Amino acid sequence: MKIIVGSTNQVKVTAVKEVLEPIGQEVMGTNVPSGVSNQPFSDAETVAGASNRAQACLKFGEIGIGLEAGVEYLNEQLYLVNWGVLKTQDGQTFYAGGTRLPLPTELIAPLEAGAELGDVIDGYSKRQNVRSNEGAIGILTADFFNRKDNFSHIVRLLWGQYTYAQQCCRK
Ligand SMILES: O=P(O)(O)OP(=O)(O)OP(=O)(O)OC[C@H]1O[C@@H](n2cnc3c(O)ncnc32)[C@H](O)[C@@H]1O
Numbered sequence: 001m002k003i004i005v006g007s008t009n010q011v012k013v014t015a016v017k018e019v020l021e022p023i024g025q026e027v028m029g030t031n032v033p034s035g036v037s038n039q040p041f042s043d044a045e046t047v048a049g050a051s052n053r054a055q056a057c058l059k060f061g062e063i064g065i066g067l068e069a070g071v072e073y074l075n076e077q078l079y080l081v082n083w084g085v086l087k088t089q090d091g092q093t094f095y096a097g098g099t100r101l102p103l104p105t106e107l108i109a110p111l112e113a114g115a116e117l118g119d120v121i122d123g124y125s126k127r128q129n130v131r132s133n134e135g136a137i138g139i140l141t142a143d144f145f146n147r148k149d150n151f152s153h154i155v156r157l158l159w160g161q162y163t164y165a166q167q168c169c170r171k
């Protein structure tokens with residue numbers, strides 16, 4: 001089956017490939033619009049971006065996977081959040097959230113002012129292109145859990161639900 005990931009960010013595409021290629025699926029990344037802000041500011045906006053990406057991917061393959069990152073407040077603490085949506089040509093949709101991690105207080109003001117986390121975390125960590133490598137989550141956890149780990153966790157949850165649905169409906 002041809003599975004399309006709605007991004008060309010190597011972290012997202014590699015995460016999907018590492019989970020699905022060993023079980024015989026063909027995975028390709030392509031640039032599609034998220035239809036939401038470059039920096040989604042709630043779980044709802046983040047999951048909408050993942051869903052829009054998954055839907056747009058269905059033009060190119062049997063299954064579309066959208067992965068989107070955002071930020072969300074809980075008790076005045078801003079958290080990094082991630083969502084994934086898997087859609088099939090025959091109208092099935094599956095959702096899964098990734099883990100969430102508190103962001104340092106000094107990152108909040110620039111994000112509130114409209115900066116993207118990808119740019120803010122580069123300055124904070126004095127590294128370049130963190131978003132396509134270890135990610136903010138990799139920086140903030142000393143690389144014990146990186147951005148690819150986060151997305152592959154989401155992909156396993158999505159594929160697991162999709163697989164369960166196929167098994168359940170054949171009975
Ligand atoms: O090409 P796309 O697929 O858009 O990849 P992206 O890295 O921009 O990823 P998202 O759009 O899903 O992320 C939304 C925003 O959050 C930023 N972001 C989210 N998680 C991040 C992380 O772990 N490290 C760095 N930036 C992150 C990212 O730079 C964007 O500004």
Ligand SMILES: [Mg+2]
Pocket residue numbers: 038
């Ligand atoms: Mg983006």
